[in-house]
Amino acid sequence: MLGKIYCKIFSFFVIFLFFSKNVYAQGTASDQYKQMGGVTGLTEICFKTKNLELTLLKQIGQLFYTQPEMGEMIFGLLYDFYDAKAVAMKKKVIWNGTTQSYNKKKFSCNNAADKKLIKQFEIQLMNGLKSKG
Numbered sequence: 001m002l003g004k005i006y007c008k009i010f011s012f013f014v015i016f017l018f019f020s021k022n023v024y025a026q027g028t029a030s031d032q033y034k035q036m037g038g039v040t041g042l043t044e045i046c047f048k049t050k051n052l053e054l055t056l057l058k059q060i061g062q063l064f065y066t067q068p069e070m071g072e073m074i075f076g077l078l079y080d081f082y083d084a085k086a087v088a089m090k091k092k093v094i095w096n097g098t099t100q101s102y103n104k105k106k107f108s109c110n111n112a113a114d115k116k117l118i119k120q121f122e123i124q125l126m127n128g129l130k131s132k133g
Contacts, residue, residue, distance in 0.1 A: 031097030034084035041088030046109035
């Protein structure tokens with residue numbers, strides 16, 4: 001039973017890692033949640049949507065329901081998510097897992113190329129989440 005739980009969690013994070021590499025997240029689940037938080041913050045500012053956040057929360061709700069013992073770990077990851085979302089909304093940057101810092105270039109909602117990139121990040125991350133749902 002415990003092995004099944006760890007297998008599910010491992011596959012959940014491997015999918016995040018696979019889809020997140022295209023948007024700079026590297027390695028840890030914390031990096032991936034920071035990445036998603038940043039993308040969510042920028043989509044909320046630029047597009048007035050919370051699609052990624054809502055999709056993530058639905059996945060987490062299912063995880064809590066089926067594996068409540070994961071609560072403490074998920075709480076920490078959600079803290080990373082919302083912290084990075086706040087930074088993104090204030091400074092218009094996204095966490096870069098490779099450098100373990102926020103990117104230097106600020107995104108602009110007035111720049112079509114930036115908006116396109118933000119939307120691509122959101123779509124990639126949402127597809128990763130939905131494939132697990």
